[in-house]
Amino acid sequence: MFILKSRSPRRIEILKNLGFQFQIDPEDIDEAQLESETHLDYLERVVTSKLGETLRFSREDFILACDTIVVLEGAILHKPSNEWEAMTTLRQLNGKSHSVFSGCILFHKGTLDYFFEETRIFFKSWSEEQIKEYIQRCLPYDKAGAYGIQDERGPVLRWEGSYQNVMGFPIRSFLSRNQIWKSAWS
Secondary structure, three states, X not given: OEEEOOOOHHHHHHHHHOOOOOEEOOOOOOOOOOOOOOXXXXXXXXXXXXXXXXXXXXXXXXXXXXXXXXXXXXXXXXXXXOHHHHHHHHHHHOOOEEEEEEEEEEEEOOEEEEEEEEEXXXXXXXXXXXXXXXXXXXXXXXXXXXXXXXXXXXOEEEEEOOHHHHHOOOHHHHHOOOHHHHHHHO
């Protein structure tokens, strides 16, 4: 069985579009960043934590856990919990470039395979009114960095790298994993 340890609607959609059948079994974890933890260390720790108690699954199960972070000048911009936080985050990103990292870990028969991708995002320069209208229209409270690359009339001007990575899934790295993983899902 293939088990996805995420409730992200965007990850679920991407995996379904790839033709995978899977069970959704998310793990609720504390995603607070530790003091002096780098963004890449944070990403790997959070993704690994989302595996949860893997012993309750069959050794034959494939378990996939993922997370996505938005990083501006070395600082992680987390999901906003309200309009004020979304405004603050989008003001920070306004007219600048930043990175989006999506990391995943595959677990099967005691083997862990961690991987991640980086996509560079370039934002439009927006007025306060445009930022506020976007927040009210798109309600980006479940999105790292307070935006979605897929949002119509959104803040993204262009990107370098994978579109799906910004949506929350490093599809290129996932599909390029070794033949053992690929043949097991067939």
